[in-house]
Amino acid sequence: MTSATNTLSTGATDARLPLGGLLALAMAAFITLLTEILPSGLLPQMAQSLGKSEALIGQLVTVYAIGSLVSAIPLTIATQNWRRRTLLLIAIGGFAVVNTVTAISDSYAVTLVARFVAGMSAGLLWALAAGYAARMVPDYLQGRAIAIAMVGAPLALSLGIPTGTFLGTLLGWRWTFGVMSGLTVLLVFWVLAKVPDFPGQKRGQEFGLKTVFMLPGLRPVLFVVFAYVLAHNTLYTYIAPFLEPAGIKDRTDVVLLVFGIASLLGIWITGVLIDRWLRELVLASVALFGFSALALGIAGTVPGVIYGAVAIWGLAFGGAGTLFQTASAKAAGNAADVAQSMLVTTWNLAIAGGGIVGGLLLSGLGVAPFPWVLIALLIATFVVAWAAKSHGFRAAAARL
Structure with a gap:
């Protein structure tokens, strides 16, 4: 360096x-x-x-x-x-x-x-x-x-x-x-x-919204973003009440600190490996998040399990934004900015959706179903990401 x-x-x-x-x-x-x-x-x-x-x-x-x-x-x-x-x-x-x-x-x-x-x-x-x-x-x-x-x-x-x-x-x-x-x-x-300057698109060569949306690989990326972030925000928004049965609601700040530190490690790992292992990192992120949700579903009232599961969750989530944005940029090519605007909109819809879904679950059934709803969303996420091996979440052509 x-x-x-x-x-x-x-x-x-x-x-x-x-x-x-x-x-x-x-x-x-x-x-x-x-x-x-x-x-x-x-x-x-x-x-x-x-x-x-x-x-x-x-x-x-x-x-x-x-x-x-x-x-x-x-x-x-x-x-x-x-x-x-x-x-x-x-x-x-x-x-x-x-x-x-x-x-x-x-x-x-x-x-x-x-x-x-x-x-x-x-x-x-x-x-x-x-x-x-x-x-x-x-x-x-x-x-x-x-x-x-x-x-x-x-x-x-x-x-x-x-x-x-x-x-x-x-x-x-x-x-x-x-x-x-x-x-x-x-x-x-x-x-x-x-920061260097770059020209915009020449007049007459602008990208239409429908054209970009129909680019191969972009729709799977947007679905994965929506389902993954929806799962994340369903739990993250209501993490305090979720911790109450384990008796550590007053330690919410510590739990979130564990999440934050693990997320920093996640983005560091992502930065080192992403250019050679983008597809594998996406699948690993979804799988780790799913494993964390499973642990919370099985033993979500045990403080030690919660701290460990939250650390795994943070590790998985830390690099997720970078992974999805990179996949979107590669799928869209010169239309990357328009594709990223779709990703931003999808991400914010998922944030809002997480608040709604979590609120409905909390008011109707309590915190017990949260991990299982996350697992259902993450299974769908994994299947779509796995299937998008030709476009969207492609393996690197050559690894050096």
Whole structure:
């Protein structure tokens, strides 16, 4: 490893990973996800300051997800002709504006609108990031490049939220969002210095939504994303009540820390192996998640089993986003940004679906059926991923 790049040899060709640019994309992913979920860690402070209930403050996360859900595809389609770095900077700059508005606003309505606009920026950025990283490197390094660009997401979950919550408690929640705005401004200059620019699609050569959707391999990828993330969010959203029968509901933070640490290990393993073992890693991720769910179904009231199963779950989930985005980018080729916008929309639908499915299960049957519903979803996921060996989740042509 050099001071600025990672050098890999493939035959007679030396290729360098542009770490400066890829880490700028990782920082963008970090800010995007942290902006989304930060209110969850600051509910009491924000509720008191804005004069609203914690339940209403929680809707600041919901409206962010809605903004991302409804905007990802139309914004990506509408901006296909734009130069890529210009579009990336607009998406990043959106976070500086809305986080500043959030930091200074005393109006719940204004904050709600700001959060919706932040979600729109997120939908655009998530659609851009993976394809952008893939363009920066040769084909045989695309998986690793996407893994580096996406490492900001698990870091936001495992480190960003605890740090943001601590700063909110120490300095006040407004300062936390102000710090986020400051980091975003610094990121703009980082992108200008290290991230290369790429042209958009030439006029008349834009990709239609139906055309991209019908590309070989993309539909299996989208199904796997939906079923896998639906299974994940069904349990993750309601992890606290699920832990209650085992008597460790008050240790939810520790359980989630175990999940976060394991997910970091998962994305590291993914980054090392993805360019040679994409198909196998996808199947292993689904299988490990299924094994974790089975353990929770059989012995989900035993604390030791829960910690072990959650660690396996985190290991499986850590690299899942990178795996799915890489598969989508490879299946779509030059239409990667449009395909990624579909993936973003599918992912957010699954997040919403997980909240609905989990809520219905919890209110109607309690927590006992959760693992078995996950297993059913993951069996379907595994079957579709296994069958998509010609397109979607292909084995590498050659392993070096």
